[in-house]
Amino acid sequence: MALHYLEFERPIAELEAKIEELSKLSETAGPGVFDAEIEGLRSRAQKMRRDAYSKLDAWQKTQVARHPDRPHFVDYVADLIDDFIELHGDRVFGDDQALIGGIGRFRGRPVVVIGHEKGRDTASRVKHNFGYARPEGYRKAVRLMELAEQFGLPVISLIDTAGAYPGIASEERGVAEAIARSTEKCLMLGVPNVAIITGEGGSGGAIAIAGANRVLILEHAIYSVIAPEGANSILWRGSRTGADAARAMKISAQELLANKIVDRIIPEPVGGAHSDREQTMANVAEAIEQELAGLDGLSAQELRKRRSDRFYAIGRTLQ
Structure with missing residues (x-):
């Protein structure tokens, strides 16, 4: 390759x-x-x-986060989840392949897994819409989270998207409402949920499945309200660059941790996650196991309270 x-x-x-x-x-x-x-x-x-x-500066980390060889959702599922069964459709409109989910076992523990898939070659990128989920993708996520709650299963979310799909059809089918419902469901879950930003965590398309008890991020991943190029276009009318915006927005894992927007950084091998998939998977698996163990035994009420405390605290101590 x-x-x-x-x-x-x-x-x-x-x-x-x-x-x-x-x-x-x-x-x-x-x-x-x-x-x-x-x-x-x-x-x-x-x-x-x-x-x-x-x-690496924030713009270079953005490039690494978008690297075409970086592990995708399907790779994490193949390496970390046993007996995975994909569940399709939102029971309203259709099956969005930009956001995939299902049930399986993580180190013997039954879990629900949800995540964005960008695709790797031309055919798969078209199939998965480059990771831009439509309303039916987020409604599918809600359905899967409700299933997790019904059976008392923890939820693992893997985030890697530049944002939700902004096309006319997506807007007509209520993408903003679908994102809001998915975000609400994350925050109100009565079971533990852990979110990992594996590449790009962009806008509402990311937060819709990242309202978790614990939000983790890979060392060279990014998390932002908008892509750096979009920030440059809107705030500076294109007079500067995406690199300038990335540096100003504090979107790197280290800056996000300092501002308590994420809870933990998962180290990557030298050269990025794409340089050593086996080591990356081992690091992610160990982090997930530790975080789920820390949430074991908590009541639904306590899980909700910890989530609300976590997200209400964001912004109070921004640097």
Whole structure:
């Protein structure tokens, strides 16, 4: 599979191209001829990647959060959820594949899982509408949360969307109302819910399934009321850049944690979640298990109170 390099990774890409070239030459020059040079270049590339990812700014983190090879909802389900059964449709209009959900087992524990899916190639991106959920997607989420409450199952939400779909048909079918209903259901659930922002957490399309007891975020993910490009367009009439907006909006995981908008940062491997899927999955699984364990045994009333206290506190201590 071809690697996708981001703009700030160009020096690393050039170095790894040299490594690839030397590796091909070594096949014809004989075994071991270029081993020392290749090993030296690999060590240098690893150091460059480690240095680059240790000081990413908000715009660079936005690029990493949108990386095409970053693990998607279907990957998390495949790796973390056993016996997953997808449940389709909102029982009103149709089945939105931008927001997927179902039941399964997380480390032996029955759970309901809901999340955005962007798709990876052209066909799947069209199928999943690039992760832009329509009203029926959020109504499906409400249906699944009601099912979780009925059977006493915890809810795990995986958020990765630039926002809800803003098309005319979506507006005609009441997308704002559907988002509000989904947000309300999250906040009023009588069972534990944990939300993880795995890539992009954008606008109401994200908060609709992120009104959880515990909101976690991957180290290089972002969470914002609007995409940086949209903020630039609306606030500055396009006179600046998305990069300027990203830096001003405090959308990185570290800034969000400092402002108590998220509760925990899940570390990513050096090079981002896409560079080591196995390690990423292990980190996410461990975080989910710890958070669910911390909510075990709480009454429905206590779970609701903790949620309300958590969200009412946002904004009181913003830096």
